[in-house]
Amino acid sequence: QVRLVESGGGLVQAGSSLRLSCVAAGINFRIHTMGWYRQAPGEQRELVANITSDHSTNYADPVKGRFAISRDNVKRIVYLQMNSLKPEDTAVYYCKTVYHSRDYWGQGTQVTVSS
Numbered sequence: 001q002v003r004l005v006e007s008g009g010g011l012v013q014a015g016s017s018l019r020l021s022c023v024a025a026g027i028n029f030r031i032h033t034m035g036w037y038r039q040a041p042g043e044q045r046e047l048v049a050n051i052t053s054d055h056s057t058n059y060a061d062p063v064k065g066r067f068a069i070s071r072d073n074v075k076r077i078v079y080l081q082m083n084s085l086k087p088e089d090t091a092v093y094y095c096k097t098v099y100h101s102r103d104y105w106g107q108g109t110q111v112t113v114s115s
Contacts, residue, residue, distance in 0.1 A: 093108060
C-alpha cells in the first residue's frame with residue numbers, strides 16, 4: 001500500500017535551518033508529483049511546495065527564496081530544505097502524493113520556530 005513517512009522536524013530558533021525528509025513506498029515514485037503541506041494550529045492545511053516528476057517546482061509565496069524542495073528518485077525521498085525559519089513557519093508539515101486519483105498523506109512532522 002501507499003505509505004509516506006516524514007522526518008526531520010524539531011524545535012529551532014528563528015533564523016535557523018531544518019531539512020525535512022519524506023520516504024515513499026507503494027508507488028512508482030519517479031512519476032508522481034510530491035508535495036509538502038503544513039498546518040498551523042487553528043489554520044487550514046496549506047501547500048508549501050511541490051515538485052513534479054521532471055523536477056519542476058512550485059512554492060507558496062511565504063516561503064519563496066527560503067525553502068527548497070528536491071527529490072531523490074533512487075532513494076524515493078522528497079526533501080524540504082527550510083532556511084531562515086520564522087516563528088510563522090511553526091506548523092505540522094505533511095508530505096502528500098496523489099495515486100489513482102486519491103490523496104495520500106504522511107503522519108506529519110512538527111516544526112516549531114521560537115522567536
